[in-house]
Amino acid sequence: MIRLRDGSVGLRFTILYTGVFLMSGIGLLALTFLLAGGGGASAPAGRQPPAGGRLGEMHQQVRHLQEQLAEVNAQHSRQLLVGSLLALTVMAVVSVLVGRVLARRVLRPLRVITEATRRISADNLDQRLGVSGPADEVKDLADTIDGLLGRLEASFAAQRRFVANASHELRTPLATMRASVDVAVAKPGVAPQTLALGDRLRTQLDRVDQLLDGFLVLARARHGALAGAAEVDVARLVAQAVSDRSAGIAARRLSVTEDLRDGMPIRGDAALLSRMVGNVVDNAVVHNEEDGWIRVETFREGTEVRLVVQTGGRVLDQRDVDRLAQPFERLGVDRTGSENGSGLGLSIVAAIAAAHGGRLELLARPEGGLRVSIALPYVPVPAEVRS
Incomplete structure (x- = not known):
């Protein structure tokens, strides 16, 4: 069951429906009570009957019957009022439930549109809502969103x-x-x-x-769509990237510590993943200090494979580090000691990781330096393959 959140359109619709029902019920109850004679009937005032005789006894009996009838009417009015209030209370509860059901039913097309729109991203702009039904305001909204998606797809x-x-x-x-x-x-x-x-x-x-x-x-x-997706071992990509950059590592006199665990494949474009790992290692080599250090490790964490590259250096501001995943963002030449970088390295890493269902995390180490972590979905290896 979908709950109506505070301040939502569904909650406001339910409150409005219940309020209108209660006002109508209270008005109908007041009209019924007035037409029924108010709080009851009282014995009509007339002339004093004769003090004695048979005629006086008859008048006394008539007056007694009128008083009994007035009491019965008053009791009936009270019962009618209590019963009406009880019925109004019960119907108020029913109106809340009915209003809630109606609100969900009326807003169901909007929820469908919202969920479908959330599933559409820059990678699948070719999808459309395709809402069918009468030409009402909801279909006009869906058609407008479809037109917007079409224009966005053409623009991308x-x-x-x-x-x-x-x-x-x-x-x-x-x-x-x-x-x-x-x-x-x-x-x-x-x-x-x-x-x-x-x-x-x-x-x-x-x-x-x-x-x-x-x-x-x-x-x-x-x-772009991922072409030729295959199972790739991240540890092998890291080992190859470090080996290919051995000359640069030796030139800057960097000490490299590797903790690479095999048997943790991921699925994706091998060329893009190789470029992603190479950019991370390049970033650790180029943006490092002389006689510095690099620690590279791969491990499995739940349903993800993680590649973590850490470097030493001065203490960095986390707000500046958060911008590094954007194109052409740097921490300054004073950190890199070189202007050979294009400013696209980590933005490419973030884009490739996102294209494979993963994410890039950048953390300024409290003791100084940078921690680059990439999380990618783990691909389980079947038992017959492992054996």
Whole structure:
């Protein structure tokens, strides 16, 4: 049974229905009581009967009968009033129950629309409410929401196409510029200033290329369908990511502690998941202090597989850390010691985790540094496979 919350439309509808019923019942009860003669009838006042004789005795008997009749009428009126009040009380309770049922029935289409709308997100904007029935206000509301979803779907699709097309189209002039720089610096007798300028241009072109690649991955993770979903072992992805970045770890003299537990698969796009793990490890390596440390661990927690990467460093503000999952948000060059990052790393991690039904959690460690935690749904391995 659906309960009517305080202040909800259903509660207000029930109170209104009960109030109207009670006012009508009270008015009908008052009218009935007035038409019944008020509080009862009293013996009519007349002339004094003769003091004696047979006629006087008859008048006394008539007066006695009138008094008895008036008492019976008064008792009947009191019984009628008490019975009417009791019936009104019972009907008041019944009106509350009936009003509650009617409120649920009247508001049922709105609840259906609300539940269906909540299930629709940026990943399934192609779904529609599709409410059928008479052309009333509820159907007009559902059709309006369907139209809004259609416009949102077209807008998201146009945004995805723009990001993908722009990123692909920009790669051609970037490749041309990189080739031109290589040709210019490869000529004999090039001045040292030209060589230095060529190196700076190559660095900037590489950054733009990485930025475009980040845009493509972010657009795919946020709004693209997961293609080729398969079972992936997070521990193996982490081990491979740490191994691939061994040179950077050695250059910054970082100590890495690994606690990777096997046998905890997840299901998803292997390429996106590999990029997600790589970005987290990159963040721990690049945004770290010299002679620092990194702790990486994977474990199962309930129905989730968790990847936790912790780094040391100065004490951070949690409000600043919460913004890191947004594109182009950083904690400043003083923390990173480098401007090689594009500002998309953790936003890509958050988008890929959300696309796989997981979530990214960022926590500023009280003793200093950052704790990055990714929770993903665990995929149980059948017993015949384990054996």
